[in-house]
Amino acid sequence: MSEKTEKRRADLRARILDAAEAVVIVEGMSAVKARDLATKAGCALGAIYNVFDDMTQVVLEVNSRTYKRLGAAVAEAMAQVRDAPPVDQLVALGHAYLHFADSNTNAWRTLFDIPMSAETGVPEWYIDETKRLLHNISGPLSQVRPDLTPENLSILCRALFSSVHGIVILGLEKRITAVPEQDLAPMIEVIIRNYVGSQAKI
Amino acid sequence: MSEKTEKRRADLRARILDAAEAVVIVEGMSAVKARDLATKAGCALGAIYNVFDDMTQVVLEVNSRTYKRLGAAVAEAMAQVRDAPPVDQLVALGHAYLHFADSNTNAWRTLFDIPMSAETGVPEWYIDETKRLLHNISGPLSQVRPDLTPENLSILCRALFSSVHGIVILGLEKRITAVPEQDLAPMIEVIIRNYVGSQAKI
Structure with missing residues (x-):
């Protein structure tokens, strides 16, 4: 593929994704329709399927952007409590998650609503995004519970x-x-403090 | 309405609900279509709308049946651990919930997937079913934590x-x-034991 063709494809992909992301944020996943995206991206309907396998792939890529925004929100929250006790860091993380979900409800819901069958499985990069998110928890949790094996830390x-x-x-x-x-923020705080401050060990 | 007409309506409702429940169990909520239900229930399409407001109401009534089945499964699990320590009762409840969700995945998912907007709110009987379910938890939990006010017990x-x-x-x-x-059953056990056995109090 020539450099020019490749750039054109990349531009088209970005325009389609921008259109799809806007739809997901405002109306949710079920409103993502190929015909609308083509109109918004200024391309023929068929052109979408030259750059994406199907609508599920489009939504997955929107989710990848949502994960990055969630990751940034979590990193910002963590930066503000860097010197706090680890259990307070965990509470701040939980509250950041609630806040992100509350102010990005449609996009956040779409992270969990994509159709992924047992057959197709979960894409590798999805698992990687997960690991990055969970890594934020395992840091402070391992300070509170240095007794845990890596396996048990991961389960907790x-x-x-x-x-x-x-x-x-x-x-x-x-x-x-x-x-x-x-009541949601206090419930999250209560469960985290009870959980990590617990005497009952895994 | 004459007694005969009333009986006919009740029979028709039951046939439509039986058909809808079978669809929800096997294929999930998205497969519930008025035209199919009419065929399966042996009635005209319009007849459905004589006995139900809309498809959402049909699904809500299916959910009511699912709640009853879930309630029966939970009651059975509780009966088996009636003499066990309260924390073991809570673990048994958690495991019964997992088992029900695992073996009734589509019907269980539908409990949470019905479209309920902030405007329409949650129907009263839905809240009542909830309270019944939560009552199973508050019994043993109040034995472990007799210090809680009714309000805090409810939040926990x-x-x-x-x-x-x-x-x-x-x-x-x-x-x-x-x-x-x-790993799901052990995770549930760990979180319940950590949670209720905790030193950190609300």
Whole structure:
């Protein structure tokens, strides 16, 4: 492929992704339609499928951008509590996650709503983004619990992340638990402090 | 309305719900289509809208059945550990929730996937089903933590349920945390034991 053709393809990809990201942020994943994206990116419908396999791949790439924004938000929160006790760092992380989900609800939901079947599995770079996120937790957690083997540290990180995620997702959706939004931050703090300050060991 | 007409309406509702429940269990909520339900229930398409407001109401009623099945599964698990220490009862509850979600994945997911906007709010009976479920947790939890005010007990119940839910949902979907399925039950046990056995108090 010539350099010029390659640049044209890259430009087209970026325009389509910009259009898709805007749709995901404002209306959510279900509003992402190939025909609309073509109109917004100023290309023929078929051109989308020259640069992307399918709409799932488009949404996955939007999610990659969302992960980067989430990562930046988390890094900023961590920078502000760098000198605080590790358990306070964990609470700040949990609150940053809640805040990001609350102010980017559609994009954040889309991280979990993409259709990934057991057959196709999870793409490698998705796992890598995860590891980067979980690494933020394992740092302070390993200071509170230096007794853990790397394996148990990894399990506790995932359990802690999943717990905070459960509070955020049920809270923001006002589903089963019907928790008022102002209770979410204290719930996250309580569960993290109880969890890492616990006597019961893995 | 005559008794006969009323019975006919009730029969039709039940047939439509049976058809919808079967679809939800096998294929999930997105596969519930009015036209298919009419065919399966042996009625005209318009007849569905004589007995239900819309497809959302049909799915909500299917969810009501799912809640009852979940409630029965939880009650059965509780009956088996009635004489165990309260913390073991809580672990059994968490495991029963995981087991139900794992073996009824589509129906369980549908509990959380129904479109409920902030405007329409959550129906009253949905909140009641929730309270019944959370009541199973508050019993043993109040034995472990008799110091809690009713308000704090309620917050801790919801936080504990949300945590277990987060582990189950991320685990079964193999999204961000990519936790192998056999690790889910131990993670639930660890988080519950750490949580309720904790020294850090609300």
